[in-house]
Amino acid sequence: MLKLHGAPISSYYNMVKLALLEKGFDFEEVRTGPNQSPEFLAISPMGKIPCLEVAEGFLSETDVILEFIQEIHPDFPLLPEDPFQRGKVRQIMRICELYVDQPMRPLLGSVLTGQPPSDHAVARARPELEKGMAALGRVTVFDPWIAGSDFTNADIVAYFATGVAAAIASAVYQWDIGDAIEGYRQWRQRVGERHFVREVDSEWRAALQAFRKA
């Protein structure tokens, strides 16, 4: 059976978990945070989560894992068959990772812990996120899903990546990033209503609450 190593507080972990659920995989969750222990680095070379354990060994990097699970289980496809449309899905995923999620990462720790972020980080992140959201708005389709008529990995990655960015933008700048892209809010609600998204979101909320209490 597949084993997913990580924790539901992580947006990247939740991307893989949702894809596994949507595709109907039977899998086990192995709870761990990111860490630099020799044991964990042996299975996840940067010590990051998620990491997927399969019969042959371990895989890390979310986009790699998402492609792998599509290849071993082509039913309930989360990537279009058409090569160009596949490219468009991957383009949205890449924009979300590089230009929406990454600029906000330096602020995540302070938002989670309630510590004030550095002035440098605050000044730097917003213009980068504005550019990233504008870029995302140029490639989103919302018909009804983010890349077109089918629910794909682009919806999964965009949902969690923009979710984290939105939470940070709201806490640090009191900025609602939903205003940046026409159709974004309705799409987000549509995704949030999916059965497995509700499940993943509710475990994420519980994990966040537990983290803040601790």
Ligand SMILES: N[C@@H](CCC(=O)N[C@@H](CS)C(=O)NCC(=O)O)C(=O)O
């Ligand atoms: N590029 C990685 C990013 C994963 C990632 O950043 N995970 C976070 C948790 S959401 C993590 O492990 N952070 C710890 C660290 O950066 O050392 C992927 O695609 O899986």
